[in-house]
Amino acid sequence: MVTIYDIAKLAKVSPMTVSRVINNTGNTSEAIRNKVNNAIDELGYIPNSSARSLTLKESKLLTLLISDIANPFFTKLARGAEDKARELGYQLMLCNTDEDIEKEKVYINTIISTGADGVLFSPANNSSSKHIKLFNKYQIPFVLVDRDLPDVKVDKVLGDNYSGTKMLLNHLFELGHKNIALINGPKDVYTAMMRKESYKEVHNLLGLSINEKLMFEINYNRNNDAENVVKQLLNLPKDERPTALFASNSSIAIDMIKALHALNVSVPDEISVVCFDDLDPDSAINPFLTVVMQPAYDFGYIGTQMLIDRIKNNSLSKKPREVVLKPEFLLRSSTKPIVIS
Amino acid sequence: MVTIYDIAKLAKVSPMTVSRVINNTGNTSEAIRNKVNNAIDELGYIPNSSARSLTLKESKLLTLLISDIANPFFTKLARGAEDKARELGYQLMLCNTDEDIEKEKVYINTIISTGADGVLFSPANNSSSKHIKLFNKYQIPFVLVDRDLPDVKVDKVLGDNYSGTKMLLNHLFELGHKNIALINGPKDVYTAMMRKESYKEVHNLLGLSINEKLMFEINYNRNNDAENVVKQLLNLPKDERPTALFASNSSIAIDMIKALHALNVSVPDEISVVCFDDLDPDSAINPFLTVVMQPAYDFGYIGTQMLIDRIKNNSLSKKPREVVLKPEFLLRSSTKPIVIS
DNA sequence: CTGTTAGCGCGTTCAC
DNA sequence: GTGAACGCGCTAACAG
Numbered sequence: 001m002v003t004i005y006d007i008a009k010l011a012k013v014s015p016m017t018v019s020r021v022i023n024n025t026g027n028t029s030e031a032i033r034n035k036v037n038n039a040i041d042e043l044g045y046i047p048n049s050s051a052r053s054l055t056l057k058e059s060k061l062l063t064l065l066i067s068d069i070a071n072p073f074f075t076k077l078a079r080g081a082e083d084k085a086r087e088l089g090y091q092l093m094l095c096n097t098d099e100d101i102e103k104e105k106v107y108i109n110t111i112i113s114t115g116a117d118g119v120l121f122s123p124a125n126n127s128s129s130k131h132i133k134l135f136n137k138y139q140i141p142f143v144l145v146d147r148d149l150p151d152v153k154v155d156k157v158l159g160d161n162y163s164g165t166k167m168l169l170n171h172l173f174e175l176g177h178k179n180i181a182l183i184n185g186p187k188d189v190y191t192a193m194m195r196k197e198s199y200k201e202v203h204n205l206l207g208l209s210i211n212e213k214l215m216f217e218i219n220y221n222r223n224n225d226a227e228n229v230v231k232q233l234l235n236l237p238k239d240e241r242p243t244a245l246f247a248s249n250s251s252i253a254i255d256m257i258k259a260l261h262a263l264n265v266s267v268p269d270e271i272s273v274v275c276f277d278d279l280d281p282d283s284a285i286n287p288f289l290t291v292v293m294q295p296a297y298d299f300g301y302i303g304t305q306m307l308i309d310r311i312k313n314n315s316l317s318k319k320p321r322e323v324v325l326k327p328e329f330l331l332r333s334s335t336k337p338i339v340i341s
Numbered sequence: 342m343v344t345i346y347d348i349a350k351l352a353k354v355s356p357m358t359v360s361r362v363i364n365n366t367g368n369t370s371e372a373i374r375n376k377v378n379n380a381i382d383e384l385g386y387i388p389n390s391s392a393r394s395l396t397l398k399e400s401k402l403l404t405l406l407i408s409d410i411a412n413p414f415f416t417k418l419a420r421g422a423e424d425k426a427r428e429l430g431y432q433l434m435l436c437n438t439d440e441d442i443e444k445e446k447v448y449i450n451t452i453i454s455t456g457a458d459g460v461l462f463s464p465a466n467n468s469s470s471k472h473i474k475l476f477n478k479y480q481i482p483f484v485l486v487d488r489d490l491p492d493v494k495v496d497k498v499l500g501d502n503y504s505g506t507k508m509l510l511n512h513l514f515e516l517g518h519k520n521i522a523l524i525n526g527p528k529d530v531y532t533a534m535m536r537k538e539s540y541k542e543v544h545n546l547l548g549l550s551i552n553e554k555l556m557f558e559i560n561y562n563r564n565n566d567a568e569n570v571v572k573q574l575l576n577l578p579k580d581e582r583p584t585a586l587f588a589s590n591s592s593i594a595i596d597m598i599k600a601l602h603a604l605n606v607s608v609p610d611e612i613s614v615v616c617f618d619d620l621d622p623d624s625a626i627n628p629f630l631t632v633v634m635q636p637a638y639d640f641g642y643i644g645t646q647m648l649i650d651r652i653k654n655n656s657l658s659k660k661p662r663e664v665v666l667k668p669e670f671l672l673r674s675s676t677k678p679i680v681i682s
Numbered sequence: 683c684t685g686t687t688a689g690c691g692c693g694t695t696c697a698c
Numbered sequence: 699g700t701g702a703a704c705g706c707g708c709t710a711a712c713a714g
Binding site for chain 3: 354355356357358361367368369370373392394395396397398
Binding site: 044050075078082115137138261286288 | 342385387391392394395400402410416417420423427432433436450451453454455456475479594599621625629630
């Protein structure tokens, strides 16, 4: 391992001078700077960031703590975060909680232990609030992305769940659907909560009744309950049976469609399906699901910008900002007008 | 920030004893252990891993250095790597080079600087060989995944590019296709190189001639050249014009299909398309592309196991192991028998 | 079984 | 404009 001492020796200066040259701090003569830089090149010196973190209490390391790396929404968010981080001279580390609050806890410990300068955080569920105390205790700034947490006052980048839900429902209404099942994520996850509220509100505003039997809560990722849900829905008496499904995210939509196919129910001929978030990368060649697409990349890009702002002018006093990103409706072929039989 | 000194004071022992309790190293009496643990809980102590790395020269941090996080192949690989890393008490950090050799260089510096214990590495291209000197110099073990590098003798997890290519081509041959265009990745990337060689070999073994005009090299990710390639192919005289495309990865396949669609060429009615690697997550509901699917998750899972093996018994002397993972052929609907007109 | 000392690589503080 | 001493938080090596 090459240290500043090695290069100090080679350049015949003190380690301190080397440090100054590396960090452009204090004054150094041109001649010395050249000597030092040559030595650095010759020895292939790479600074030890552990040592640096220890004295500086800063690591130039950001962490993206998300709940499902297999979900294209989060993958795109990650790309956005990474791009902005690089732009601003930070390194991004990715942690995947798998929607698991325990994993999340472990990760947060590691994050603090590692000395990240900030965290871009999409909490597993509302219980994540507990974990936040740690961030506060260790004074590490974080920005909430996609999923809000009650009573947590920090910078946030959120989606507009109401307008997204409304677009999806209105589309279905226009096609004549009345019995629209809501296959939602867990009720203690912000986005699921919001989408359910919006679902109810949109119905209420239109004077439409809501059938509780059409509302389900399952996991946001990897679902084995999908088939169960479908069976329950299909067993409903004809006048209650849904003609359309509103899946709360794309992962659920996929699982539902698979379950429907397994039972020989055709989409969209017999049941229409819509959901939040798009299905990259291949939706490009095979556009099927009608969705509202959220600007996932921007969630990461903007969130990271806000995070670094916080880190730099650590005016934690400054009032938290909240950015709301609008979704876009994409009409494709998983929806069809209702068939009157 | 809480340090071992704080908890030493509270527990009325020496910092060293605290360290021993935390790490289960040396003997400590039950009574003391309890006192210390209570203090730890009370103060919410979290070890500072920078300090630890400094003395221990080990960070329990692994880095996955890949070239395209938007590619589902690498996403799944990442999940496998992460699972194994967690299993074995390591943390995984993800770096995305975007197929860019310069970004890769910067990342490798950061990786060394951060003090990762090992690297799971899928190089951008053959020039990456230069970067490897740094790993050697800093004695940080790495395992090559998916992409090999000439003359680099380390543990590897590679795909079986020959058999994958053969399955794809044989399938097309059986459907009657003879003019099969190869839309390949860059020639200095291992997988692209291997697939091209295999393409030639399979043709040769069957005594089929190869038309150089049907072979293209474009980027593995985000392609603007796709449309150009398609135009060139379609402008070929009828007897040379391809009736099928062999895309070297799924990203290229998508771009090609988009370009074909843009020109109103139907897949598979007019041109069949196949490629390496599957298109999760939604291929589940919308199976379209005929592919050979590689066990991406296993690339990460096995590679990480090998990496940690190396780290633990750093018997760098031990002969490098090479694991070759077989792909699986998935027949779907992007291919069709050739139409004699 | 427990405590003391020293040092990991670096940057801040204060001299020169 | 340059250098020496100290300390960041932790643990290895040695005492006791």
